[in-house]
Amino acid sequence: MPKQVAVLVAANVLNNRIAPRLGPLTSAAATALLVAMARRSGASWEDLGFHRGRRGAAVGGALAAGVVVAYTAGVALPATRRFFRDDRALGLTRARALEEALLQVPVGTVLLEEVGFRGVVYGTLARTRGAATATAVSSALFGLWHILPAIDMAEANPALGRLASGEGIEETIEEIVEEIRHPEEAPPPRPWKKHLDTARVVVGSVVATGVAGVVYCELRRRNGLLAPSLFHTATNSLGYAFARLAANLPDNDSQPRG
Structure with a gap:
């Protein structure tokens, strides 16, 4: 197991810090190596x-449809629309957004995460320690895997940082709108608060993805890897489309971005 974890850590650093655009290649190579190691064992x-x-296809397809419904409702409601506006998605050209949604997410992210955590880690532990231990360890590692992406997310979507700091949705939106309408009255930046908000987003992301890992593991146990893979792909890939949709819809007191 330590060798498999080392492969995952190396791929995580490569994909998030060293060569993100090569994510599909890195993830495909790491996935093949992990599968080979598991088969050899x-x-x-x-x-x-x-x-x-x-x-798995039937269950995963149904869950993917549920993601569409949930995202549509989230973007339709002004109170939650802000949280779909991720600068990482909005700063991309249409071609790059398609690359992320159709290549980087399915191959660069989902392939390695599902086969690595729900396939190799879960499967290896389930054989010797049982499903409960396999789920716990796989999900904990999956949560920790998201530390680097969570740091990037906190920087790209300040609204999440404000929400994580304990502010309610309404208060968060009101503060953001006021800063847009009256930038001269905005309080001076406080670096320590930004770091604290980032830390809260990271902790929240680790916990949330750890819980998601438990759900994915149960889907995998009951339906095989395809079900969580389809659900996971829909959750991540559709975010790019809905980020653009949210950016072109108004807030309570603001105009569409166009």
Whole structure:
């Protein structure tokens, strides 16, 4: 297991800090290496979650449709629309956004995370320690895996940092709108507060993705790897489309961005 974790850590650093655009290549190579290591240790394809394809497709497809409904509702409501406006997505050209949604997310992110955490880590531990231990360890590692992305997310979406600092949704939106309408009255920047908000976003992200990992593990246990993979892909890839949609809709007191 330490060797598998080392492969995941190396891929995480490469994808998030050293060569993000090469994420699909890095993730594909890391995935192949992890599968080879697991197979060499005696794991079967079923142990790794490569089974129940039809059932996984049906369940994963239904969950992906649910993501569309949830995102549509979130963007439609002014109170939650702000949290879809991620500068990482809005700063991309249309071609780059398509690359992220159709290549970087499915191959650079979901492939490695699902096969790595729900396939190899879960499958290896489930064989010797049982499903409960496999779920706990896999989900904890999955949460920690998101530390670097969470730091980037906090910088790209300040609204999340404000929400994580304990401010309610209404207060957060009101403060942001006031800063836009009266920038001269905005309080001076406080670096320490930014760092504190970032830390809160990171902790919240680790906890949230750890909990998501438990859900993904249960989906994998019942339906194979395809179900959580489709759900995971929809959750991440559709974010790019809905970020652009949210950017072109008005807030309570503001105009569309155009």
